Amino acid sequence: MATVIDGKVVAQTIRSEIADEVRLLAQKYGKVPGLAVVIVGSRKDSQSYVGMKRKACAELGIKSFDVDLPEQISQAELIKQVHELNDNTDVHGILVQLPLPKHINEEKVLSEISLEKDVDGFHPLNIGKLAMKGRDPLFLPCTPKACLELLQRSGVTIKGKKAVVVGRSNIVGLPASLLLLKADATVTIVHSHTSQPENIIREADIVIAAAGQPKMIKGSWIKPGAAVIDVGTNAVDDPTRKSGYRLVGDVDFEEASKTAGWITPVPGGVGPMTVTMLLKNTLEGAKRYIEQSN
Numbered sequence: 001m002a003t004v005i006d007g008k009v010v011a012q013t014i015r016s017e018i019a020d021e022v023r024l025l026a027q028k029y030g031k032v033p034g035l036a037v038v039i040v041g042s043r044k045d046s047q048s049y050v051g052m053k054r055k056a057c058a059e060l061g062i063k064s065f066d067v068d069l070p071e072q073i074s075q076a077e078l079i080k081q082v083h084e085l086n087d088n089t090d091v092h093g094i095l096v097q098l099p100l101p102k103h104i105n106e107e108k109v110l111s112e113i114s115l116e117k118d119v120d121g122f123h124p125l126n127i128g129k130l131a132m133k134g135r136d137p138l139f140l141p142c143t144p145k146a147c148l149e150l151l152q153r154s155g156v157t158i159k160g161k162k163a164v165v166v167g168r169s170n171i172v173g174l175p176a177s178l179l180l181l182k183a184d185a186t187v188t189i190v191h192s193h194t195s196q197p198e199n200i201i202r203e204a205d206i207v208i209a210a211a212g213q214p215k216m217i218k219g220s221w222i223k224p225g226a227a228v229i230d231v232g233t234n235a236v237d238d239p240t241r242k243s244g245y246r247l248v249g250d251v252d253f254e255e256a257s258k259t260a261g262w263i264t265p266v267p268g269g270v271g272p273m274t275v276t277m278l279l280k281n282t283l284e285g286a287k288r289y290i291e292q293s294n
């Protein structure tokens with residue numbers, strides 16, 4: 001049976017490490033990391049994600065700058081707000097909660113965030129550096145970074161191993177594959193046009209699943225002893241629940257946990273780690289800025 005990697009426990013450990021470093025920064029320089037969380041409009045899911053991020057900041061001693069803007073705000077006005085945050089030396093990270101209202105061009109707004117404050121790690125220059133040998137991005141995107149932390153903190157060897165990433169989105173699959181490559185794995189990417197993905201996945205020592213397809217990866221596809229990180233978060237109907245649904249991953253957990261060496265559950269695996277990586281990125285940005293300017 002696989003070792004189940006408990007994302008909540010790992011996230012808690014990392015959060016207490018961050019809180020320690022925040023205290024040290026405050027003692028040494030009298031400054032704390034600052035994260036600006038910008039939300040436009042009143043979507044319930046976005047409000048809830050933003051609330052979670054702001055609460056996590058407060059718990060770790062990170063100063064949260066709350067920017068709540070109306071749905072009707074113009075793109076120019078939103079960009080003006082981003083520029084003000086770029087200029088604010090107490091803000092070390094800027095996060096614009098997506099999706100933005102339809103009249104606003106997301107790509108344009110995100111590209112206005114200063115590279116030094118791009119704690120989501122989505123700036124094309126950060127992704128470009130991630131793809132290049134010998135270059136280091138300022139920030140790594142949070143979910144792929146969470147996957148690597150879970151592997152490393154569980155003692156999984158990455159160097160020289162065969163890794164398969166299922167999915168190639170800009171926010172998860174592609175950067176996860178680039179990170180594994182940087183960590184010296186031999187990486188294959190499976191996507192929706194890949195024929196017979198099971199034959200590729202069966203070869204993998206490490207599988208990162210990020211396709212958004214409930215239980216697509218069967219237990220028989222998993223190489224004995226492989227490390228399986230399941231990013232997929234899919235709501236499926238469940239009439240036995242009050243909510244009427246439950247969350248499942250891209251991997252059939254019951255089957256795969258019999259063969260894998262390590263596996264993350266859904267929920268409770270990658271999910272709790274993602275916000276923690278945002279806080280870690282904010283700390284890293286703050287340390288870089290504060291140490292350079294002192």
Ligand code: NDP
Nearest residue numbers: 143167168169172191192210211212231232233270271274
């Ligand atoms: P996208 O829909 O943007 O990308 C899905 C990717 O999976 C695409 O590259 C697509 O291929 C590929 N894909 C789709 N179907 C198949 C298939 N049958 N076989 C192989 N590949 C397939 O999703 P995201 O990357 O944004 O998210 C992926 C999953 O991760 C979702 O379930 C999402 O909810 C979850 N997620 C979880 C997070 C967390 O913190 N736990 C954070 C972010 C996402 P193609 O490119 O060819 O279309």
